[in-house]
Amino acid sequence: MPDATKYFDLPSPFAMKRGGALTGARLAYETWGTLDAGRDNAILILTGLSPSAHAAANAQDPTPGWWEEMLGPGKPIDTRRWFVVCVNSLGSCKGSTGPASIDPATGKVYKLTFPELTLEDVGNAAFALLHGLGIDRLACLIGNSMGGMSALGWLLHHPGSVRAHISISTAPQAQPFAIAIRSLQREAIRLDPNWNNGNYDDAHYPETGMSIARKLGVITYRSAMEWVGRFARIRLDAETRPGDDPFGVEFQVESYLAGHARRFVRSFDPNCYLYLSRASDWFDIAEYGDGDADAALARIEVERALVIGVSTDILFPLSQQQQIAAGLTAAGAKVDFVPLDSPQGHDAFLVDIPRFGAAIAAFLAAL
């Protein structure tokens, strides 16, 4: 199987924000393009909750990545000009150290003994990688969704390390609607008897809980408007309806959700999901502004910023993108705020490449 993953050993011990430290931890990452001699053409991408570092195909792994149309030669993030790094978040399970990794102190999987994880830890670990790559200053730090929160944490902890910032469909602090959704996702996993307080294995895996969590995620990642056009009230053909369950899948939208859940359930570790989900709820930039999120944003040091949001996003509403744009403007940055009418909701940055790509390409071209 082709694999472009590289690994970076984090400084050991690696101190965590809420206490404790990791020993022998590492980050998985991938790169595209070439770092130039001045080391000033680097872009780093912090991802949403579930993606790996494989954002796009590269020489070592030609399989398409999760942002395939955005990243590559001649694409909006043009790898002929930029040296691009994408990091699998600390706490995830796609190569970076997290709750599914072996604790070197015990030789056993961390599970719930993994220290409490915050998005600041995710940002700090990625910053350590940047340092390890011998790069003092990023040309641009990009954060999507959860990665956008990690990026804000990075910017506050490491002033001067980033020249330009692209903030996409994210939040300066978790709002109660998003907390409620994520809390319910975590509850569905934890209530699955197979979760067993984090002590599941492949034979006893919380498939039900993960499936409900994923479906709820997909519902909130997309938009009602998109689905009216896409699914309407189309029913599955009688012959493709599974079994004779009177309450089973009948409409195409139900089958779509089931497909998403099926592809996700075994590919993401449930404990890692719980840790990253809780970290998202905890994130609150107001901590850096004496309880005032705007004051915290105004402390961020970047020269230029692009802030993109989507009007149909119910999880990270446009109002929060406006708040980030206003805060970075108050901080003295030259800010492009691009509100988009993409119908796809929160996930638009993954699929509405025409709109997002144009905004990102134009911003990067002017750097």
Next chain:
Amino acid sequence: MPDATKYFDLPSPFAMKRGGALTGARLAYETWGTLDAGRDNAILILTGLSPSAHAAANAQDPTPGWWEEMLGPGKPIDTRRWFVVCVNSLGSCKGSTGPASIDPATGKVYKLTFPELTLEDVGNAAFALLHGLGIDRLACLIGNSMGGMSALGWLLHHPGSVRAHISISTAPQAQPFAIAIRSLQREAIRLDPNWNNGNYDDAHYPETGMSIARKLGVITYRSAMEWVGRFARIRLDAETRPGDDPFGVEFQVESYLAGHARRFVRSFDPNCYLYLSRASDWFDIAEYGDGDADAALARIEVERALVIGVSTDILFPLSQQQQIAAGLTAAGAKVDFVPLDSPQGHDAFLVDIPRFGAAIAAFLAAL
């Protein structure tokens, strides 16, 4: 315990839309005010999925009802003028016959042997009650949420039986976002091992599934905007946080959802929930317009209509209320369309009595 419930024996057999018939079925209902000699001052209310017929206090039961501030002497639905009937939906578990009732043919609880239920059946049963009360024509038929869909079904099946109609936060057909949410609620119940294919009892009750379903309901019944103001990021005091569960309730919004779930779980029958939820997904007025919802709406015969919707409602979006208003106008009715900016989302009709009450009072005063 005070009880104002009255019972109406449905014609037996009572034929169901999708096949089968009920024998010896009944409806629970309550009334307020006095039917006048001309029998032309009757208002009938069809409810959302979970409420009982106890919409408000009355002489037999002074406990507050689910629409207490809307209904009573001097209130927006003024019971000094109107004779008001509220019906517990067929298929529910608050006195009307449903999956939790005894099947007289077997002497056992129906459970999943209850015939497939549609909202047209709910409307037809309520129409039979009206007939049983000796009323030929309603002054006004009011439907909220699911009850609004049942009302549209009624209006198409029984032309001439209603003079005026109040349609509140409902839909001419279930859209895929609402279907997705309800499908996931049903799945959470069905995946609870205690559901046991409908064969639970009090000792083995699908509490987990019902709790997840209710929390998801509450999340979609309210609005993100309301919650920013109401809960923000307020945390529970350490001493009121239950146990030392690292993923347990921490934010006030989580505790709010838990409270809602706790109050609901044992008070509503899970099989009835499944039947009514699926009936909502099935509802599609386009069946009465050769596949065209607008054509079906244009067939409805009422003289006047009030259509109210809320801009923050994500489950029954304002666009669907606009569609109903336009359709009834095309049908020749004099229609008042009242879009409201209530922050409370779909539930606004239950709690934003100032806005809803004013609209309803003005409409009824002009009848």
